[in-house]
Amino acid sequence: MPITIRDVREHELDSVVAVNNAAGPSILPMDLAKARFFWEHAEYFRVVEQDGLVSGFLVALGPNAPHDSPNFLWFRERYPDFLYIDRIVIARPRRGGGRGRAFYADIQSFAEVRRPLLACEVFLQTGNDPALLFHGQFGFREVGQNVMGGSGIRASMLLKEMCSYPFVAETYGGKLPDAAWLKARALPGRQASLATGT
Template sequence: MSVAIRPCIARDFDSILGINAAAAPNVALLDRAELLRLTSMSGVFVVAETRAGIVGYVLAMNSSANYDGEEFQHFRASLARPFLYIDQVAISLDARRSSVASDLYAHVEDLCGSRDVRMLCCEVNVDPPNPVSMRFHEKRGFSRFGELDTSDGRCVALLVKALSES
């Protein structure tokens, strides 16, 4: 599947909210107000687009963001060096198992290199389990940093990936 990756713009929000809703509970369910709030503090917010429309997105926060997310706060308290925290990544149902997620992650990693950020962080649900996402992240070089029992009753694996200095 051939995709173009570009920064998110406001007219993408309806597509993003649809993709987000279809991906729950593997990503936190967003409404328009929360999407606007997250957008205002995001360090990276990109979409993958085909001729048919938006098929995926990544929303990420710089380690210096004024973001109150529980998992993000845990990384900020635990890591000394700057990082990019992937808060949400979701792919439309018809584009799953294609290269869209890998293309989005490669784009994010390239952005990190140009911004001198050498660490990516994210979390994947352990309970409720998300084994597809866990395998994807492990194949991309993420490793477990720990686990966190969240205030909303989930257990998540905290994942990190060191990026090369090149």
Template sequence: MTLIRDTTDADFSRIVKLNTVEEQQTSPMSLQRLRLLDKYSSYNRVAEIEGEVVAFLLAIPAGVPYENENYDWFSRRFQSFLYIDRIVVAAEFSGRGVGSSLYADLFAFARSNNIGTITCEYNIKPLNPASRAFHGKFGFKEAGTQWVANATKQVSLQCAEA
């Protein structure tokens, strides 16, 4: 059974390790960077199975001083949104509904906080087909694209109604 719960400081080292494995699909994140993201986030939760943190999802609301080119893109277009900065599921738990459980919880959180739009991005160059399929299941639609990371990656900027 998957338990979704708020992140605690005790989870931070595990979260950094999970992120490091998926750095190419997300972006680098040190412990210091995680502490900053945690400060900005309104949603920072983990998925736990049998006492082990196997995934995390971190989302940031509109209106915080977060310096991120994708977050900035959404900030210029939407007054209110919840930006999924990153979701990572340990590879050995992929395909077991862990990510879907976190997204269902995130959407419920957004609705309970009167946030009507959830935003995110995923790589299209290089293509991340798993992320494209996953986000499609939750009703995400492309709102635009942009090149990031010194023009080494192109992302699809996505929106969904909560």
């Protein structure tokens, strides 16, 4: 059956938490409060659906989000404008089917008209080389490393320049055309800007 990538719906936050917490040790645990934080603040919060079930998700935040992740803060201290991928999770039975690649193609399309940089990290632990290679294939490069306080987990901090962004910013001056595929996610409680999602 085909897959669909679409914005998450509020009633699916429990499913997002379940997929996240069944993913294994390479993904930090998440509770419903964290999922709700993402619901309220993430510029990009999409799920992959197949056969009526959520089988993965990707969450990304802009630089002004009130996020306390040490890796997010690492990027914010160094770069004024970016879209930060906090996490991508694919349910174990659905891995290897191209969902991660589909998400990264989708978020790149989303980001390149809004932000100059796409940021993320990969934990540097044994067996995580496939994740580093995956990001390398998408054009990410390491710009530093960060050791997360408390956990001692070391992360490779990765950036990708959005090549289309300068043209879009110069041509449209912060206001994208009114087209369905360019609309930003409407954040609960406030109107999302088409240009920046803030």
